[in-house]
Structure formats: C-alpha cells, structure tokens
Amino acid sequence: MESALVNTLNPGDKVLSVVAGKFGERWAKMAETFGAEVHTLNLEWGKPIQLSQFEAHLKSQPDIKAVLTQACETSTATVFPIKEMALLTKQHTQALFMVDAITAMGCMDLKMDEWGLDVIVAGSQKAFMLPTGLSFIGLSKRAQEASKKNQCKRYYFDWGPELKVHPKSTHFSSPNSLVIALAEVLKMFDEVGMAQVKSRCKVLAQATREGAKDLGLHVFSEAPSDSVTAIQLPQNVDGEKIRSWIETKKNITVMGGQDQLKGQILRVGHMGAIYDDDLLAFFDALMEALNLPEPIDFKNRLSKILFGSMEYF
16 A cells, blocks of 8 residues: 555646545555545545545545545445446546555455556455465556656565566565465365355455344445445443454454444455354354344255355465
C-alpha cells in the first residue's frame, strides 16, 4: 500500500480515499504522510457505498491523481462494488484506481485488466494460507508509466529495480521459504480451479450468516463479504472477553472489532483451509460463551448448506 503511493504520487497531488473502516483510514493517513492532498469519502462503518455519492466526489475533483479503496474493508467485513467504481473513475478522471484486496484476493472476482484496476495489493496471510510475510502487488501499464515519471523519493519500495529482475527474483533478499510455500498454494488453486475456491468461501459465508440469524444475532455489515463475516454481539456482552474465552477454552481463533467496534463484533474468516467442522465448532463455542440454547434442527440446516461443497485443502 505504501509502495503504491510513493511510486505514483508526488507531494501535493490530490487523492480520493474511500474511508469506511480501519484500513481505509490507514491508507488515507499514509497518503497524508507522504504529502498528498487527501479528500475522503467517509462512510458509516458497515454501510454499503452509494455509487451516486462516489460519482459526485469524482465529478467534484476531476484532477485527482488516484482513488484509494478496499475491495473488502476487513475491519467491518464489508464488500465494495469495485468493477462499477473503477468504471466511474475512468469516466470522470484520469486517476489511477488502487485497490487494497488483502481480504478479497483469492475469494472474489477482481478482473484487473477487464475492469481497469491499476494497482491491486494482497498479502500471504489471508486466502493464501501462509504466515504473514509476503506482500503482493499487481500493476497496470498506466501505474508503471506513472512510476517512471514520479519524483517522490523511495528506496526499498522503488518499483523500477523490482521490475528489472521480475519475475525471476526480487531486488532485495527474498523470504524463500514463503515463496516456495506460495508456489505450492498456487499449484493447489490451479488443480482445484479458482471458481471452486471462491465458491467455497461463498458457502462458508452463507452458512455463517444463516447461523448467526438462527441464534438471534445480526450480521454487522449491510454489504457482507464472502471472505469474512462480522457478527454483531448483544449490547450487554463484552466481545473481547467472548473472543478470548473462545480462543483459550476452545482453541478457536476469531477476531474482534477495531477502534469504535472494539468489543462489539466477532469477525469470522472464510478464507483458505476452513473446514465445515471448524465452522460448526465455532457456533458450538459461541452458543456456550453467550449461554444460548441451540435452535431446533440448527446443525442439520447448517450442514445442508455446508456439506454439499467440496473441501479441498
């Protein structure tokens, strides 16, 4: 994310940043740090973006150099209509369209060339099932040309030296063990087919939403992602204590809310090697933690959603 800024923007360049959660905030702050004139489209956390509102911002700032957005805002488990947003950006501006796809890559469609996405950023620790440590970036021809003309100083994050040695190597030392592991993951994806990989995420997300509803709980986001689901907890419940109890007593790791959502939601991931029994075990733990009775035929209904899908990891 930082490399996308220092390779394409000069101090004083105008940027439109969609801020709908913790990671939208972070990218906007990065741009401010490097001297960009940042204009924000601030959305209520968990609310979907209105394309008419996005288009109005583009029309009001036709000289912006970049649009920064998430495909999925991880902190709220909210998905954005990237295809439509990219099209509007190209219609009204010459801006580069940059996408944080960290919890989207490998879980949902992101057709870079077809949709006109200029930068896509992802990481090894989500759908690729690896430890944190690898960052991925995809660059359009426009982004590469912008980098060649850009005057912002950079060193480790300079795309020029990286592109000269790509794809045989990296300009600086590589975490070779993770690169080899990544090759194995990509081989698995290729054997299964990405359509099936994405379908698997969708099935898990659907089951999680249905399960939360059956327990009388609400899905936080009004535009829920297939890669992660945020479950709203009852107001009288400390979500941090619930999350800690589930992890320490049941050996199941889910994430909580950040900033204003801390203690209010649980975020359940659907990426990678998540099995049907893992999700059912999570709901067992959640019911015990919240002292909720199991609804009649609860497991059977979830199983009908889950067990028809392929488990391939």
